[in-house]
Amino acid sequence: MASMKGSLGLMCNWAKIRLLLLMLTMVGCNTLKKVGDDELLLTKNSIFTDGEKIKNEDIKSLIAQKPNSTLLGYPLRLNLYNLAKENPDSSFQNWLHRKEKREKRLNNLLSQKQVNRLRESFIVKGASDFLKRIGEAPMIIDTSLTQKSVNRLKAYYNSKGYFNNTGAYNIVKGKRKKRGKIEYNINLEKPFFIDTIQKNISSPELDSIYNRAIEQSLVKTGDQFDLAKFNNERERLTTLFRNSGVYNFQESSINYDILRDTIKLADDQSMDVQLNIQKPRSVNDSSSVGNDYKIFRFKKVNIYADYKIGWAKDSLKSIDHENYTIYYYDKLKYKPEALTDAIFFEKDSIYRDLDRIRTYRQVTNLNTFKYPSIIDSLVGNNKLISSIYLTPRPKFSLNLDFDVTHSNIQQVGTAFSASVITRNVFGGAETLNISARGSVGLLNGRNITIGGDTFTSEIGGDVNITFPRIWFPLNTEKIIPHYMLPQSRFLVGTNFQKNIGLDKQSFNTVLSYNWNPSNSLRNNIELMNVEFVRNVNPDNFYNQYQNTFARLDEIANNFQDDPQYASFFEETGNTEDPLQLSIPTGANDFAKAVLDNEIPTDQQQRADVNSIEERRQRLTENNLIFASNYTFSKNSKVDINDNDFYQFRMKLESAGNLLSLLEDVVPYNKNDNDQLLVFGVPFSQYFKTEFDFIRHWEVSNSKVLAFRSFLGLAVPYGNSESIPFVRSYFAGGSNDNRAWNAYELGPGKTSNINDFNEANLKLALNLEYRFPIAGDVKGAFFADAGNIWNVFDNEDNPDAIFSGFNSLSDIALGTGFGLRYDFTYFVFRLDIGFKTYNPAEEAAKRWFRQYNFKNAGFNIGINYPF
Structure with missing residues (x-):
């Protein structure tokens, strides 16, 4: 019998192997489907310089022909393209006439017009067009493009000082039929170096400016010749001159001469270079005296407020403010300083491109005018008149938004918001924004309260005013000048939530x-960041936090048969658990009786009840947070297409210190826990710091490796033993560790002990490899690591506390993959995360025990998580 089982097993395995080989053969045939007998499919490019293989992606990008893209080694887009029919119209015609009278029957059944539409339908033609659009045609080796690549490589190395390099290519046929690779071989020879730099500058003013900034030159003696440095130096000099008053300077006036014959090889590969800065190209250029470059100054600066096309300038009124003349029609609607502070050049100042750019940015930053028009006119010798035309935005505007949402709390929800924007409220280009918002949602089954409420609702509003300056009693202009686009914002808002948690009201300033x-x-x-959170329905705590209630009720089950404790319980109608603590009276009274030693419990039970009661009090008490914070951020991203950049954010926050210092001036009342009260509420006191670092590397064209690290710590002290729930950290969710749902992971090695798990220390590390799949469809592989812990607070569960480097073994690891569709303006994202290392399990069962779709985390999001 054993022998028969073994034979059957071998037969099954052999059948699987044959099936796999058959599939691979079919894939191989499909790959070469549209490759001719006398053609070769390009599979690989290799570049060698003096026998050394080149791995630089920038150099590889010079090759005109590249192999078809692959997904995990499989040419998906090529095979999608091969699935498309070459001539779907001819195929349809052949099918239509393959049987006699088929066309006639279809015309009678559908009509001739509809048969013609069928010819253009997605099934007949559209599917092939779609496959060709998202797929890739086979990359056939083309010797003309190969030679073009050789010429590009030679030109590149020529620009690096290898003026005598030579190049060739070699096509190597692959072991498999109709396949080939190309080897590019470049012989560099000796490079040339810069010996001396001479200058020939026609204008004395330019020569003086150049000499003052010669130390910043990018072209230096002793350096190997590099054309990119010369181009960058031309740009640097152009910027330097145009920011030093030379209004009409042209980059084309700068060129370099190489003062030796670079064709001849010699032992001494050094060369002299001459910098030439010539006169303006146009000899009739009236902007230059003596046909040479000069420094320009502003004779006058005019500002046209509320400019409209068709204005008759002779009907305008004007006022002079400092070094500006402001023109307006009928009545000036703006304070003069609000306009002049946004202009960074003035009468008698030299012309600078930098001032012009800053003016554009600051006027736009006012949010009162459209993009300004600046026109400079030449008058006399080396003088300019600048006219700034400011076209106003509408005084009022209305924005309406409507969204459909889904979360771990709501099955489905609808949210709406409306805002009215009023510009130039007080004449200083201030912006007033009054907004209102609301939402209604259907709760998930696990969040439906025992009272039977199934819907959640929220309503709120804000009044927000923005000043385009630092609104402060002291003058800050020397520290924060106007070109730094300063803004002050004052906001007052309120929010009302119903059936989310304990029904909250919040007020913030x-x-x-x-x-x-x-x-x-x-x-x-x-x-100043002041937030007051009021829990409207604290008696609903055990209805909402049912995991916490289950832990308390499990302890109470040991006493439910004792008549003296009968008042704590109520009947459930459930035969398996006929009695449970009544909510809220029974649960609260039972916990109080245990802590008052009125009920005999063991040490562990009492500790558990004490932990539950502390959590209840913490989450049901009202919070007053009076905080200040500072955030510094840096982003090296140049534009939307930049895939090689970093972002850094640091935040420092302190709460409660000012109120604590005022205790000696304004005596406060205290509660039973010796906490200071303001308006009857204990204020929170803590220090919080966060560090967030993101780095993206462009591995190759459209392939990106993204990394993120986050560390956050909030330490309570003084008037607080714990961090307010709204300021604490949680782990899991679509932008964090995607193998766990939000609030599900941690703290530490604990296993989902609360409905909403949070703590005051968080560490998160994320790594994601993003790649294209087909067209706008993209994919990703990711690994998310991190957790939350309690530290320096009143938590006494050792499994939840960070106790040093040993606690790093509690870091959870989730891995998975994602699909994304790029809609240009936003990216729709689906990520599936698997629990790879779960610290909540026993030490021997932490790796890959829940690595399956049943326990996976499915996340839908908009845009990338980092």
């Missing part, structure tokens, strides 16, 4: 300042 020292740097200070 924010006074913040932000400014940008450069395009990549941003600073934000929230001088």
Whole structure:
């Protein structure tokens, strides 16, 4: 019998192997389906310089022909293209006339017009067009393109100083039929180096400017010749001159001469270079005296407020403010300083491109005018008149939004918002935004309260006013000048939630300042961030946090048969569990009796009840958070197409210190826990810091490796033993560890002990490899690591506490894959995460025990997680 089983097993395995081989053969045939007998499918490109293989992606990008893209080694897009019919019209015609009278029967059944539409339908023609659009035609080796690649490589190395390089290519047929690879071989010879740099500058003014900034030159003696450095130096000099008053300077006036014969090889490969800065191209250029470049100054600066096309300038009124003349029609609607502070050049100042760019940015930053028009006119010798035309945006605008949402709390929800924007409220280009929002949602089954409420609702509103300057009693212009786009924001808002948690009301006030020292740097200070959170329905705690209630009820089951404790329980109608603690009276009274030693429990039970009661009090008490914070961020991303950049964000926050310092001035009342009260509420006191770093590397064309690290710590002290729930950390979810749902992971090695698990220390590391699949469909493989812990607070569960480097073994690991569809303006994302390492399991069962679709986390999101 054993022998028969073994034979059957071998037969089954052999059948699987044959099936696999058959599938691979079919795939191979499909790959070469549209490759001719006398053609070769390009499979690989290799570049060698002096026998050394080149791995640089920038150099590889010079090759005109590249192999078809692959997905995990499989040419998916090529095979999709091969599935398309070459001539779907001819195939349809052949099918239509393959049987006699088929066309006639179809015409009678559908009509001739509909048969013609069938010819153009997706099934007949559209499917092939779609497959060709998302697929890739086979990359056939083309010797003309190969030679073009050789010429590009030679030109590239020529630009690096290898003026005498030579190149050739070699086509190597593959072992498999109709396949080949190309080897490019470049012989570099000796490079040339810069010996001396001479200059020939026609304008004395330009010569003086150049000499003052010669130390910043990108072209230096002793360097190997590099054309890119010369181009960058031309750009640097152009920027330098145009920011030093030379209004009409043209980059084309700069060129370099190489003062030796580079064709001849010699032992000394050094050469002299001459910098030439010539006169303006146009000899009739009236902007230059003596046909040479000069430094220009502004004779006058005019500002046209509320400009409209067709204005008759002679009907305008004007006022002079400082070094500006402001023109307006009928009545000036703006404070003069609000306009002049946005202009960075003035009368008698030299012309600078930098001032012009800053003016564009600041006027746009006012959010009161459209993109401005700046026209400079030449008058006299080396003088300019600048006219800035400011076209106003509408005084009022209305925005309406409607969204359909889904979360771990709501099955489905609808959210709407409306805002009215009023510009130039007080005449200083201030913007007032009054907004209202609301939502209604259907709760998930696990979140439906025992009271039977199945819907959640939320309504709120904000009044937000923005000032295009630092609104502060002291003058901050020297520290934060206007070109840093300073803004002050004052917000007052409120929010009402029903059937989410304990039904909350919140009131918040924010006074913040932000400014940008450069395009990549941003600073934000929230001088005052006050939030008051009131729990409207604290008696609903055990209905909402049912895991916590189950733990308490399990302890109470040991005493439910004792008549003296009967008042704590109520009948459930469930035969398996006929009695449970009544909510809220029974549960609260039972916990109080245990902690008052009125019920005999063991040490562990008492500790568990104490933990539950502390959590209940913490989550049902009202919170007053009076905080200040500072956020610094840097982003090296140049534009939307930049896939090689980094982002860094640091945030420091302190809460409660000011209120604590005022204790000696304004005596506070205290509660039973010796906490200071403001308006009858204990205020929160803590220090919080966060570090967030993101790095993207462009591995190759359209393939990106993305990394993110996050560390956050909030330490309570003074008037608090724990962090407010709204300021704590959670783990899991679509933008965190995607193998776990939000609030499900941690703290530490605990296993989902609460309905909403949170803590005050968080560490997260994410790595994601993103790649194209077909057309706008993209894919990703990811690994998410991290967890949350309690530290420096009142938590006493050792499994939840971070106790040093040993606790790093509690870091959870989730791995998985994702699909994304790029809609250009946003990306729709589906990620599936698998629990690879689960610290909540026993040590021997942590790896790959829940690595399956049943326990996977499915996440839908908009745009990339980091």
